[in-house]
Amino acid sequence: MSNRTTCPYCGVGCGVSATTDSQRVIAVSGDSEHPANRGRLCVKGSALHETTGPEERLLAPRVDGREYGWNIALDTLATRLEAIIHRHGPESVAMYLSGQLLTEDYYVANKLMKGFIGSAHVDTNSRLCMSSTVVGYKRAFGGDLQPCSYEDIDQAELMVLVGSNAAWNHPILYQRMVAAKAANPDRRVVLIDPRRTATADLADLHLALKPGSDALIFNAILAALAQRGALDEAFINAHTEGFDAALESAQATAGDLAEVARQADVPLADLEQLVDWFCTTERALTFFSQGVNQSSSGSDKVNSIINCHLATGRLGRPGMGPFSLTGQPNAMGGREVGGLANQLAAHMDFSQPEFIDRVGRFWQAPNMAQQEGYKAVQLFEAIERGEIKALWIMATNPLVSLPDTNRVRRALEKCELVIVSECMAHTDTLELADIVLPASGWSEKNGTVTNSERRISRQRGLVPPPGEAKHDWWIICELAKRMGYREAFDYTSPADIFREHARLSGFENNRSRGFDISALAELSDEGYDALKPIQWPVNEQAPEGTPRLFADGHFFTPSGRARLLPVTPQAPKQQPDSEYPLLVNSGRIRDQWHTMTRTGRAARLLQHHAEPFIEIHPTDAERFGVEHLQLAELHNDLGHYRGRIRISDQQRPGEVFIPMHWTRQFTQQGCSGSLFAPVVDPFSGQPESKQGRAALRPLQMRWEARLLVRKPLAIEGHWWTRVPLSHCTSYRLADSTPVANWRDWCEALTGTPSLWLEDLSNGRYRAAGISNQRLEWILLVEPNQELPDLDWLDEQFSREIDLDTRRQLLAAKAPGDQATGAMICSCFQVREPAILAAIAEGADSAQALGEQLKCGTNCGSCLPELKELIKVHAITDKSA
Numbered sequence: 088m089s090n091r092t093t094c095p096y097c098g099v100g101c102g103v104s105a106t107t108d109s110q111r112v113i114a115v116s117g118d119s120e121h122p123a124n125r126g127r128l129c130v131k132g133s134a135l136h137e138t139t140g141p142e143e144r145l146l147a148p149r150v151d152g153r154e155y156g157w158n159i160a161l162d163t164l165a166t167r168l169e170a171i172i173h174r175h176g177p178e179s180v181a182m183y184l185s186g187q188l189l190t191e192d193y194y195v196a197n198k199l200m201k202g203f204i205g206s207a208h209v210d211t212n213s214r215l216c217m218s219s220t221v222v223g224y225k226r227a228f229g230g231d232l233q234p235c236s237y238e239d240i241d242q243a244e245l246m247v248l249v250g251s252n253a254a255w256n257h258p259i260l261y262q263r264m265v266a267a268k269a270a271n272p273d274r275r276v277v278l279i280d281p282r283r284t285a286t287a288d289l290a291d292l293h294l295a296l297k298p299g300s301d302a303l304i305f306n307a308i309l310a311a312l313a314q315r316g317a318l319d320e321a322f323i324n325a326h327t328e329g330f331d332a333a334l335e336s337a338q339a340t341a342g343d344l345a346e347v348a349r350q351a352d353v354p355l356a357d358l359e360q361l362v363d364w365f366c367t368t369e370r371a372l373t374f375f376s377q378g379v380n381q382s383s384s385g386s387d388k389v390n391s392i393i394n395c396h397l398a399t400g401r402l403g404r405p406g407m408g409p410f411s412l413t414g415q416p417n418a419m420g421g422r423e424v425g426g427l428a429n430q431l432a433a434h435m436d437f438s439q440p441e442f443i444d445r446v447g448r449f450w451q452a453p454n455m456a457q458q459e460g461y462k463a464v465q466l467f468e469a470i471e472r473g474e475i476k477a478l479w480i481m482a483t484n485p486l487v488s489l490p491d492t493n494r495v496r497r498a499l500e501k502c503e504l505v506i507v508s509e510c511m512a513h514t515d516t517l518e519l520a521d522i523v524l525p526a527s528g529w530s531e532k533n534g535t536v537t538n539s540e541r542r543i544s545r546q547r548g549l550v551p552p553p554g555e556a557k558h559d560w561w562i563i564c565e566l567a568k569r570m571g572y573r574e575a576f577d578y579t580s581p582a583d584i585f586r587e588h589a590r591l592s593g594f595e596n597n598r599s600r601g602f603d604i605s606a607l608a609e610l611s612d613e614g615y616d617a618l619k620p621i622q623w624p625v626n627e628q629a630p631e632g633t634p635r636l637f638a639d640g641h642f643f644t645p646s647g648r649a650r651l652l653p654v655t656p657q658a659p660k661q662q663p664d665s666e667y668p669l670l671v672n673s674g675r676i677r678d679q680w681h682t683m684t685r686t687g688r689a690a691r692l693l694q695h696h697a698e699p700f701i702e703i704h705p706t707d708a709e710r711f712g713v714e715h716l717q718l719a720e721l722h723n724d725l726g727h728y729r730g731r732i733r734i735s736d737q738q739r740p741g742e743v744f745i746p747m748h749w750t751r752q753f754t755q756q757g758c759s760g761s762l763f764a765p766v767v768d769p770f771s772g773q774p775e776s777k778q779g780r781a782a783l784r785p786l787q788m789r790w791e792a793r794l795l796v797r798k799p800l801a802i803e804g805h806w807w808t809r810v811p812l813s814h815c816t817s818y819r820l821a822d823s824t825p826v827a828n829w830r831d832w833c834e835a836l837t838g839t840p841s842l843w844l845e846d847l848s849n850g851r852y853r854a855a856g857i858s859n860q861r862l863e864w865i866l867l868v869e870p871n872q873e874l875p876d877l878d879w880l881d882e883q884f885s886r887e888i889d890l891d892t893r894r895q896l897l898a899a900k901a902p903g904d905q906a907t908g909a910m911i912c913s914c915f916q917v918r919e920p921a922i923l924a925a926i927a928e929g930a931d932s933a934q935a936l937g938e939q940l941k942c943g944t945n946c947g948s949c950l951p952e953l954k955e956l957i958k959v960h961a962i963t964d965k966s967a
């Protein structure tokens with residue numbers, strides 16, 4: 088079997104070549120033949136093999152806290168679900184799915200619920216990610232149709248990134264943009280984002296706009312296109328509708344550039360520059376991501392962008408188009424099979440009775456749902472009301488990722504039956520499950536995913552699932568059989584499911600739906616296994632796939648014309664006020680993925696940022712009395728978030744940024760979702776997760792410590808963060824209450840006596856516990872900045888401790904006084920001190936640093952940080 092598979096993280100969808108032993112993947116490299124990445128992997132992809140294996144996996148089904156075999160677990164699940172349906176009707180049960188699922192898993196989950204149980208309450212965490220784009224595309228093009236292809240990056244003359252930190256969140260695509268710019272420095276790159284993110288490093292122009300004013304900017308561009316005679320009248324007349332109303336709205340709201348600049352809080356000259364470039368550059372690509380989508384008016388923002396491309400006819404041809412960068416590995420695949428509550432399968436929905444009828448006939452479904460179900464936030468509200476009695480959560484962690492997580496917790500605690508399918512043994516959501524089903528994970532699962540450019544790739548099962556873990560499609564089908572639907576769910580393999588999915592895409596299609604992969608409906612099992620990455624549509628007209636949509640000017644609306652929409656820019660709903668004066672933005676960081684269930688297993692991925700943080704402008708730090716690296720708390724009427732202060736002029740004053748990843752498995756009170764209100768876009772239901780509000784207070788800690796311990800502990804009563812290392816677990820601890828007796832404290836916490844102690848006074852203290860010449864734990868109470876190198880300490884847990892090492896441990900110094908400091912290049916483990924030393928010795932470019940230290944020469948994600956260090960230290964040197 089091929090060892091080629093696809094990365095399970097972001098929507099770039101990189102191909103991976105994997106080397107395996109009998110249990111796990113032991114090495115990975117980029118698949119040089121995969122068109123998405125052409126052999127490259129980012130740091131997360133490069134560490135994939137460090138996150139596989141049976142450790143920390145969920146290995147057996149559990150019912151009410153007790154382990155059972157699959158037969159009993161599934162029989163119990165079927166009995167309880169049927170009882171609830173019998174008592175309260177089919178709409179009392181729901182599913183909450185994930186963009187991590189494979190298309191085949193998604194397909195059968197959706198079929199069971201919408202066609203056989205008869206409930207459309209099936210939503211997915213893609214709702215939190217790109218559902219506003221789905222609305223925008225459907226309104227404009229008549230279908231959820233992403234027009235562009237990655238190869239457009241190589242041909243674009245202008246690339247505009249809106250609300251997208253591609254350098255960190257789509258690193259391989261970003262590197263393709265870097266390469267395109269290097270090949271032709273005349274190519275323009277514009278970043279529109281309130282923060283000066285790592286992506287700004289590539290930008291010729293950065294508009295640090297006031298959050299939420301994106302639609303205003305694109306309305307201004309549309310008005311300017313008309314004013315400067317830059318419209319494509321022929322295209323507008325032949326292929327669109329709604330132009331006049333859209334333009335009228337743009338002119339009314341954004342006809343005066345100076346006023347737009349004032350409202351968006353950007354320099355007029357910068358706005359004029361953007362408008363000028365957009366008006367005069369034919370090959371323009373506009374990328375947009377969560378910064379646009381996670382908004383209470385995200386759908387309208389998407390349409391304001393699409394309007395500008397339709398008004399200039401800039402789509403369907405090389406190097407141009409509105410290009411949504413999806414967050415999850417299979418967000419697109421989930422959308423293809425109807426994973427959202429307002430969709431049916433194969434890009435049909437509940438808007439027309441003939442769609443419901445068509446899908447019902449194809450499935451021969453006895454109980455077709457007749458109307459759309461609850462979107463994610465509504466779904467959990469319905470659970471809290473007691474309307475939904477049973478919820479099956481698959482491969483996602485809503486207790487962390489949804490807004491107002493405290494309310495989500497209350498809802499799940501009230502829910503009569505919570506079923507969780509999960510591959511990891513410990514997640515916040517699992518703690519509330521009545522029935523736990525162990526699922527297979529990446530490298531075990533077998534099926535397909537679709538990336539941001541509509542490319543379907545195979546994710547292959549390379550090793551067997553550990554313990555009793557089973558594939559999600561199998562679990563769903565086994566349940567369906569127990570509920571009386573054997574014939575409709577009697578699949579023998581994912582290939583079987585894929586062929587049915589492909590047949591449905593072509594069923595009574597007649598060019599009425601853009602999603603059509605009917606040419607793959609007759610794939611043999613061997614053909615499925617060998618399937619090469621291919622972009623849909625794949626049908627009779629395009630058997631080799633379709634790089635670009637709309638080349639023929641045909642759209643999938645009833646008239647066949649694309650629609651421009653009038654857009655009235657809306658301010659975000661969550662606004663700071665005197666009580667909660669800071670605007671809170673949330674997002675991803677470079678080396679982590681979602682709620683860290685996988686990336687949190689790779690120690691090196693936690694070295695770039697090892698704990699939750701609060702990025703804040705220097706003026707706000709002064710205003711709120713917080714210092715760099717001090718612990719602080721954001722709070723509002725919904726919840727609390729604790730993190731370490733990072734002062735940065737990359738933030739706008741009055742705004743802070745917090746990462747979205749940390750959970751109760753990794754820290755105390757570091758869940759970003761607890762601060763955001765469940766405010767949603769009225770069309771897409773997508774939450775406004777880029778704009779919360781909070782007050783900030785410093786946490787006056789009396790001590791900070793690092794505790795490394797062989798086995799994880801349950802820590803209560805202190806602030807803490809956890810980093811799993813190769814041979815031990817490292818905790819950072821802090822508290823505002825002094826510890827009266829460190830010896831008692833250590834021994835009570837770890838359960839083993841301390842053999843050495845050293846009181847260094849001034850609040851500094853060291854102790855270690857040793858058993859049979861092996862280190863069991865070490866405690867270092869030190870000021871945060873002086874905590875020593877983790878790698879060396881971790882290593883000491885793997886061997887016998889001699890006298891020299893005892894002295895070094897208590898001195899908290901590795902032999903040779905190894906450098907510590909921030910991890911900049913995770914791929915080659917190069918830390919900031921080594922980089923600064925190289926700069927001091929004359930390395931004056933990222934290339935020179937790469938030649939000397941290798942940093943930045945693999946995935947390139949750290950290049951913006953390397954350049955920033957060079958810039959800062961070059962300035963320091965000159966001023967010295």
Ligand code: SF4
Nearest residue numbers: 094096097101129132
């Ligand atoms: S860019 Fe990185 S995370 Fe995204 S698919 Fe590629 S390797 Fe995976």
